[in-house]
Amino acid sequence: MKNFWTRTISAIVYVVLFLGCIFSGDLLGNKMIGGLILTAFLLFVACGCAFEFFRIVGKQGATPNRWLGYALTVIALVMVALVPVLNAGYGFAFMWLAITLFPPAFALCAIVQLWNHSEQPFREAAYTMVPMLYAAIPLGLMTWLHINYSALVMVLIMVWMNDNGAYMGGSLYGKHKMWARHSPGKTWEGTITGVVITLLVAVFVGPLFNSAIAWYHWLVLGLICSVIDTLGDLVESMLKRSVGMKDSGSIMPGHGGFLDRFDSLLVATPFVFVYLTLFVQI
Numbered sequence: 590m591k592n593f594w595t596r597t598i599s600a601i602v603y604v605v606l607f608l609g610c611i612f613s614g615d616l617l618g619n620k621m622i623g624g625l626i627l628t629a630f631l632l633f634v635a636c637g638c639a640f641e642f643f644r645i646v647g648k649q650g651a652t653p654n655r656w657l658g659y660a661l662t663v664i665a666l667v668m669v670a671l672v673p674v675l676n677a678g679y680g681f682a683f684m685w686l687a688i689t690l691f692p693p694a695f696a697l698c699a700i701v702q703l704w705n706h707s708e709q710p711f712r713e714a715a716y717t718m719v720p721m722l723y724a725a726i727p728l729g730l731m732t733w734l735h736i737n738y739s740a741l742v743m744v745l746i747m748v749w750m751n752d753n754g755a756y757m758g759g760s761l762y763g764k765h766k767m768w769a770r771h772s773p774g775k776t777w778e779g780t781i782t783g784v785v786i787t788l789l790v791a792v793f794v795g796p797l798f799n800s801a802i803a804w805y806h807w808l809v810l811g812l813i814c815s816v817i818d819t820l821g822d823l824v825e826s827m828l829k830r831s832v833g834m835k836d837s838g839s840i841m842p843g844h845g846g847f848l849d850r851f852d853s854l855l856v857a858t859p860f861v862f863v864y865l866t867l868f869v870q871i
Contacts, residue, residue, distance in 0.1 A: 637847035639720035653716035669729025739799035758782025821856025
């Protein structure tokens, strides 16, 4: 019970902070300042994710260039966040990232390994880039969704409902392990509970947030958020279990670190963004 209240209080603080950043533009009466506040918050989270990732792989004996990794994380998120500010199309955005970010980033990561005495230099180069790809770009895409508050807030709600539904369902009546190798506490009962709750919220609450998006699109988005959310959580658990860690950090009592709290969003957001861009065109 103590752990439940710790998780609950910690989650409330996190939700209030996140939503406060999202709606800060309205609260301050300045959309640009609101966008900067949200971007600054996401930068903080991205750097926290990078710090935890480097610490985890460091336990495997890896020696990525951390400072270059932090720099690429910041640069990537800022570049992604700039696209809506510039009113650029998505085609331009893809070219912007593919040409001006990825090739130079990989080249730099490989070049710095010339001064590293690791026996696996390309592994270190790849690990240096992971926070940019795993954390910075997905978080940066939230600034694109931020243009449409309803879509971003509903994504957060669906992911949170799935997480909490799975946690409560697993705690109350979970018996059958879903993937014991990577996440011993995750059960099929909890996962199904989370998916069902998320789909109900998507279909009945989504249209209230944005009636321009049809209910069947909300249904698909709910399915994406619930299924990809679960897989994203398993991916992060796989990373931690590979070095025998239970939590990636301790910044959020009862929840763990940045990666523990944002793992689902990091994996689900790109899929949500692609679906909204291709099929809903918000």
